[in-house]
Amino acid sequence: MPVWGYTKTTGPHTWAVHFPAACGTKQSPIDIDSGRGEELTDVAPLSYHYREDACGAITNTGVGWKLLTGGDNPGEVEGGPLPSRYRLEQIHMHWGGTEQEGSEHTVDGKAYPGEVHLVHWDCENYATFDEAVSKPGGLTVLGVFLELGEENSELKKVIEALQKIPHKDMTSPMSTAVNPLGLLPGGAYWNYDGSLTTPPCLETVNWVVFKTPKTISQEQLNELRKMRTYAPDESEPKDEFKGQVIQNFRPPMPLCGRGVKECC
Template sequence: MAQSVWGYDKENGPEHWHQNYPMAKGDKQSPIEINSKDVRHDTSLSPWHASYDPGAAKTILNNGRTCRVVFDDTFDRSVLRGGPLTGAYRLRQLHLHWGSADDHGSEHVIDGVKYAAELHLVHWNPKHGNFAGALKQPDGVAVVGVFLKVGKTPKPEMKRILEEIDNIKTKGKEAPFQHFDPSILFPKSRDYWTYHGSFTTPPCEECITWILLREPIEVSPDQMARLRSLSKNGENEPMCPLVDNWRPLQPVKGRIVRASFK
């Protein structure tokens, strides 16, 4: 298995990742299942807040593994603060993980419940100089996770991203994606769980403070179908639906999950 060809298929999927990326077998891996009975309500956890500059949005792309929106992170223009974090973390990109059907697709699982998709907003700590430096530090990265559930009243929030899907149908396609404020993707409630974990994709660096939002946002079956219409193959290859790009649950290994709510 070549360094660059990890994926989600039988031959290169999550159970093989550790062969090239030994960190994938580490003690602080993500995602995990969150069990309410094991969660510690922590009154010292403050509310988090995001101030995002819509002008920072740059492009949307299909890299064959996910749909990603990239932001300008050369200075503190879109930042996340508060919650379990110290200092301001810069927004770098957001991407999604989803299933082949509406009953699975999220990476984190809450009391046995899987959602149709999970949105990750990836931020890094500029005190470490650059993104590569942040990946080497335990407090280097903060990811806000938002669950997507399928319902009858789709939220307009996802519309903008999904409108662009037709322009990035195949692997390697990129399209301009300007003037977008990702904070519209947040649910009304700011309640969250937090724990220390890793990227859910190789090399699976253990540098992430996770902020998982308790309340999901709603998408329509139609909107989910659009995500599943992306191809993980290039333009001149057969259409191969990009689905089930989620990593299975990892062992908690004694980590404590804290909640901002009772």
């Protein structure tokens, strides 16, 4: 049985047993109070420098899909509230079993059906992602809400690739590369200090959560829930989801006095 997951026996309420950081005071995600953000002033716009073919492979992690970057420099983001340049490491997504849940961050108590995370690391002060991941401010994650609507053309490439990686630990090249810029809505965002939303839940993330959602279709959500949490040579787990990735989100964590800034 996996050490962590999203079932009754492996879900977020159990993570602290093996990952003590999950009990910290700067945990993510959070519920964002849209009326109480401290306005960010005199900040430069966020600036993106991504390669259109930045993500060349996709893997089934057993808790969802993850796009893997290739090459020496798949692209970077800087500006805004970021103190450094941050290089793209991977992209993944969270969703739920119904259309009323799925995003990790919530806004005024409201959840979206999904949330995409673009994970970056500080490439000015550290040589690798593994070095940066444990350092305060070593990571920046861009969070994008997904609302039910039209088919998402960039995620369509991901959905099509899932047919090649139905089971855990399967990896496949992307026949059509995903352009990270196509996943971002741009515009206003919230910013706060938090953590990885999955174990080991290290509190090293400078979060940027965009206010404007992108869309995802009902059909696309249905396809995501068909992913398997077990490897081809393993038996189907006897859990409530019957070995499918029906949901993979962590609920909001206490703010513990942290401030949330907003850029309009």
